[in-house]
Amino acid sequence: MTALLKVQGLTRLFGGLVAVNKVDFEVPEGSILGIIGPNGAGKSTLFNLIGGTIPPSEGKIFFAGRDITGWRPYRVAREGIARTFQTTALFEELPVYVNLVIGRRMRTRSGLGDVLSRTPRMRRERDETTAKVMEVLEFTGLGRYAGEPAGSIPQEAQKRLAIGVALMGEPRLLLLDEPTGGVGMGETDEIIDLIGRVRERGITVCVIEHKMRMMMSLADRMVVLNFGVKIAEGEPRKVCEDPAVIEAYLGECIA
Amino acid sequence: MGKSGRYVKASALLILLGIAAALPWLLGKYQVRILTLAMAWTIATLSLNLILGYTGQASLAHGAFLGIGAYAFGIMVQRVGLNFWISLPLACVVTALLGLLVGLPSLRTKGPYFAIVTLCFNVIILKVFENWNWLSGGIQGQVVPRPAFLTQRWARYYFVLAFLLLTLVAMRLIVKSLLGVTLMSIRSNEDLAEAVGINSFRNKLLAFVISCFVVGLAGALLALENGQLDFTITNYLYSFYLLIYLLIGGVATLSGPVVGTIGLYFLLDYMKNIGIKGVEEFRYFLFGLILLLVIIFFPMGITGGVKRAWEWARGRFRKGEAGEVAG
Numbered sequence A: 001m002t003a004l005l006k007v008q009g010l011t012r013l014f015g016g017l018v019a020v021n022k023v024d025f026e027v028p029e030g031s032i033l034g035i036i037g038p039n040g041a042g043k044s045t046l047f048n049l050i051g052g053t054i055p056p057s058e059g060k061i062f063f064a065g066r067d068i069t070g071w072r073p074y075r076v077a078r079e080g081i082a083r084t085f086q087t088t089a090l091f092e093e094l095p096v097y098v099n100l101v102i103g104r105r106m107r108t109r110s111g112l113g114d115v116l117s118r119t120p121r122m123r124r125e126r127d128e129t130t131a132k133v134m135e136v137l138e139f140t141g142l143g144r145y146a147g148e149p150a151g152s153i154p155q156e157a158q159k160r161l162a163i164g165v166a167l168m169g170e171p172r173l174l175l176l177d178e179p180t181g182g183v184g185m186g187e188t189d190e191i192i193d194l195i196g197r198v199r200e201r202g203i204t205v206c207v208i209e210h211k212m213r214m215m216m217s218l219a220d221r222m223v224v225l226n227f228g229v230k231i232a233e234g235e236p237r238k239v240c241e242d243p244a245v246i247e248a249y250l251g252e253c254i255a
Numbered sequence B: 001m002g003k004s005g006r007y008v009k010a011s012a013l014l015i016l017l018g019i020a021a022a023l024p025w026l027l028g029k030y031q032v033r034i035l036t037l038a039m040a041w042t043i044a045t046l047s048l049n050l051i052l053g054y055t056g057q058a059s060l061a062h063g064a065f066l067g068i069g070a071y072a073f074g075i076m077v078q079r080v081g082l083n084f085w086i087s088l089p090l091a092c093v094v095t096a097l098l099g100l101l102v103g104l105p106s107l108r109t110k111g112p113y114f115a116i117v118t119l120c121f122n123v124i125i126l127k128v129f130e131n132w133n134w135l136s137g138g139i140q141g142q143v144v145p146r147p148a149f150l151t152q153r154w155a156r157y158y159f160v161l162a163f164l165l166l167t168l169v170a171m172r173l174i175v176k177s178l179l180g181v182t183l184m185s186i187r188s189n190e191d192l193a194e195a196v197g198i199n200s201f202r203n204k205l206l207a208f209v210i211s212c213f214v215v216g217l218a219g220a221l222l223a224l225e226n227g228q229l230d231f232t233i234t235n236y237l238y239s240f241y242l243l244i245y246l247l248i249g250g251v252a253t254l255s256g257p258v259v260g261t262i263g264l265y266f267l268l269d270y271m272k273n274i275g276i277k278g279v280e281e282f283r284y285f286l287f288g289l290i291l292l293l294v295i296i297f298f299p300m301g302i303t304g305g306v307k308r309a310w311e312w313a314r315g316r317f318r319k320g321e322a323g324e325v326a327g
Ligand SMILES: Nc1ncnc2c1ncn2[C@@H]1O[C@H](COP(=O)(O)OP(=O)(O)OP(=O)(O)O)[C@@H](O)[C@H]1O
Pocket: A014, A017, A019, A037, A038, A039, A040, A041, A042, A043, A044, A045, A046, A086
């Protein structure tokens, strides 16, 4: 398998703090990579670098063989990398289905002229978007919330919606920052199931999580960060038994 | 329910249109004139609504662009002697182009910084028009000749009404479309919008340029109705007037700007006429008071308040129905 995402010597400084320190890894197409590490290890910063929210201080990011280092977020997204945020980001006052429509916008071309003269292109894109919205509502199980403001639906449903919005643009790579964070233990199953079904669609996934048990069943490979440095990488079971990981993570291997 | 709701809405709109068409024959001359001006101002409020209400960028330069549209039109018909039908759209285009020049640097700033930068631009434009007599015509200003078909008061009323309706239709097409949804995503969460592939700067710039085009139209129509203009039309106070009309009427709705602008315009004019002394100064106080009351009691503006009251009443009605069935 070829690497869909390749990160080389990625480094990011915040003042004197090295939040991400010379990190290398590859994500083969069609796989799920788990990223774990204690609080402040630099996991979210890593996603912000890949997604273009902040530029790296050093290092390179390749996506499908293309150097995307330093690209603005909207260009990264159009290239095929979608993401969710640690603190769930949604268009809160807008209805659930409108959130999904917005997620599709980058795949449509209708501009002011189309809108004012209601061109065939506008109608076609509107119908295509509607069809895709229906499909994703079904896929994420959010049909019954379709008309409600995104900010008013349950926390767990919001997490699924964030994934749904990301899927609307038909990405090749999906970055999920703690997709079950802030969700009660009993409610995580649906989200884990959803991530599994996303992979079945052939979408490559990178997922940040604290819950080791969840990672064990979900991830094909894992990367462990500590103080910005990659301290381990490999199959979940091996990583879990790695003494350096156990020490850094202050945890035992639960599997 | 959805279908009958649409029926009610359509018939209400038709009745409103009928009333608007009949008004010149029901009202006195003076009132027709005030209503014509209020409708031109409504177009300006609608333009601010696009960039502030839907896109979330608080422009305080709309007073300047209103004046620029008015002067571009006035200069073309009077001093250049261009045809009326060329001058009117050209005035809008000139305003839009200036909007592009101003938007390019200023839309790089966000939130309150954008408001301050645009306000500064408005202050500069006022000073420019105040001091460059060759441009503004000095204190006397300049006349704005009217074409023969617009010499009658009622003709101008219908003319401005037609443009108001046109603006409303265009705005509705925009905000209900993929483009409108894109603008709202920037207002709602700009970082997320970028993360899903939306070029926020480009879309903000587009909204700003459209908005300037429309406010330029409003300025030209005001100049036309007044038959003359002077540098005070570029005053930044008008940026705040528009803001207040919009906030009181209800942001990010289409009826809000109409209700807010026409309602307040008539209220202020009425106060002036019943002879409240010093109303020019008093009206800022009144504006502040109204704004405060509306923000406290109707955070979504008058139309938002009416909508909530309607939903509340309907909820009670439904409950009553359900209660009867249960009992
Ligand atoms: N924009 C920023 N400016 C300054 N420092 C930052 C910024 N973003 C992150 N940091 C710092 O970088 C370090 C890594 O933060 P990051 O959010 O990536 O950690 P994390 O691994 O995601 O942690 P958590 O598990 O708590 O989400 C932290 O020390 C954080 O304070």
